[in-house]
Amino acid sequence: MFEYHGWITIREKPAGDDDDVRLRRIVDDLRLRIAETASPYLLDLRWMNGEPFLHLGGHANHRSTDVTDLFAHVAAVAPGSYGLLHIRDDEDPGHENEVRVLRLARGEVTHHTEPLLSPCVPKLEQA
Numbered sequence: 001m002f003e004y005h006g007w008i009t010i011r012e013k014p015a016g017d018d019d020d021v022r023l024r025r026i027v028d029d030l031r032l033r034i035a036e037t038a039s040p041y042l043l044d045l046r047w048m049n050g051e052p053f054l055h056l057g058g059h060a061n062h063r064s065t066d067v068t069d070l071f072a073h074v075a076a077v078a079p080g081s082y083g084l085l086h087i088r089d090d091e092d093p094g095h096e097n098e099v100r101v102l103r104l105a106r107g108e109v110t111h112h113t114e115p116l117l118s119p120c121v122p123k124l125e126q127a
Helices: 020-037 066-077
Strands: 002-009 042-048 051-060 082-089 099-105 108-113
Touching (some): 002 066, 020 042, 020 051, 020 066, 066 082
Antiparallel strands (some): 002 082, 042 051
């Protein structure tokens, strides 16, 4: 089982003074990448109050690298972006009983254990 829920605020650079033309180009390129993903799950990129946001979520039988690759891609093309991706993957060796969090900040994606939901047994489910 591979369950994930996440969001990204897309920014060109950490300073917060994005060039509108370059940011729109980044968003347009991300739209193309999302369209090529062909996922049946939530992949929603939209502008809200003048800023672009990406929301994603899904629940598949097996792990897919599409969502983690997308997080890494955003880090590379828009290093001012930030966001979180919560993943529960019962096929992840050493992390089968954890909810993992990918944190995107300043062009880097780091991996963490989510202490509020881990260990999944007994916090989320009974043994």
